[in-house]
Amino acid sequence: MTPSIVQPQPATSVPLPPAATAHTPPDLVAAGKGNPAPPAAAPKGPDWWLMMRAFLTQGKRIASFAPSSRFMARKLIDGIDWAQARSIVELGAGTGPITAEMVRLAHPKARLVVIELDPVLCGRLQARFRESPNVEVVLGDATKFGEILAARGIPKVDHVLSGLPLPSFPAAARDAILETSAKTISAGGTFRQLTVMPLIYYKLYRRYFEDVRFRFVPFNLPPGGVYVCRGYRGASPAK
Numbered sequence: 001m002t003p004s005i006v007q008p009q010p011a012t013s014v015p016l017p018p019a020a021t022a023h024t025p026p027d028l029v030a031a032g033k034g035n036p037a038p039p040a041a042a043p044k045g046p047d048w049w050l051m052m053r054a055f056l057t058q059g060k061r062i063a064s065f066a067p068s069s070r071f072m073a074r075k076l077i078d079g080i081d082w083a084q085a086r087s088i089v090e091l092g093a094g095t096g097p098i099t100a101e102m103v104r105l106a107h108p109k110a111r112l113v114v115i116e117l118d119p120v121l122c123g124r125l126q127a128r129f130r131e132s133p134n135v136e137v138v139l140g141d142a143t144k145f146g147e148i149l150a151a152r153g154i155p156k157v158d159h160v161l162s163g164l165p166l167p168s169f170p171a172a173a174r175d176a177i178l179e180t181s182a183k184t185i186s187a188g189g190t191f192r193q194l195t196v197m198p199l200i201y202y203k204l205y206r207r208y209f210e211d212v213r214f215r216f217v218p219f220n221l222p223p224g225g226v227y228v229c230r231g232y233r234g235a236s237p238a239k
């Protein structure tokens with residue numbers, strides 16, 4: 001498979017909750033046709049600078065001023081059965097620290113769909129994973145990841161890995177992402193979420209999932225952790 005960067009399609013027939021649309025940046029909503037193209041040339045500068053700049057200009061939508069450490073990335077994917085996993089979707093990939101660890105371990109036949117909303121960060125992902133045949137970098141909104149997977153003929157994924165700042169999403173957008181994950185993850189699969197606020201949102205994820213394990217990651221800037229969630233039990237009752 002040729003690695004590619006794919007422009008999101010104009011709105012499809014599947015309506016999104018208003019709050020999910022509201023989470024999409026106003027300029028993109030106003031355009032009404034999805035996101036702008038990533039920069040033609042690969043963005044220059046180290047990953048930490050691209051993240052810092054994105055954080056300073058976009059704040060809550062980026063949520064972290066630095067890319068995840070290798071320790072964080074490894075903790076997020078720890079326990080995945082790489083011999084079996086054939087499809088994984090990553091939401092909010094940033095500059096690609098998680099993607100890089102997946103690429104290192106994934107089966108050659110696995111499909112890794114990597115979604116990022118920010119065009120500059122997406123440009124970095126495209127450049128970084130150009131030589132990785134099983135990675136498909138998509139410039140798009142993670143609230144629409146069900147449509148993004150469907151357009152690629154992927155009805156089910158083994159795992160959903162999220163670097164999204166989900167706690168700061170409007171509840172309806174968060175519900176949409178978690179509901180889509182629940183419908184999309186195959187039996188035995190997991191929803192995995194990064195955080196740089198250790199354990200603070202444990203109760204939030206417990207509202208959605210029967211089984212939530214937290215793994216602390218001290219060696220990250222700032223220290224953080226990951227939630228590994230199973231057994232979706234419906235949209236959050238407490239909005």
Ligand SMILES: C[S@@+](CC[C@H](N)C(=O)[O-])C[C@H]1O[C@@H](n2cnc3c(N)ncnc32)[C@H](O)[C@@H]1O
Pocket residue numbers: 023061062063064066067068091092093094095096097098115116117118121140141142143162163164165194
């Ligand atoms: C905390 S950063 C994590 C980046 C990377 N996964 C890491 O671990 O370093 C959150 C990322 O989610 C992206 N993001 C935020 N909202 C998004 C959305 N609706 N769809 C796709 N990506 C989104 C941001 O642009 C940013 O790159």
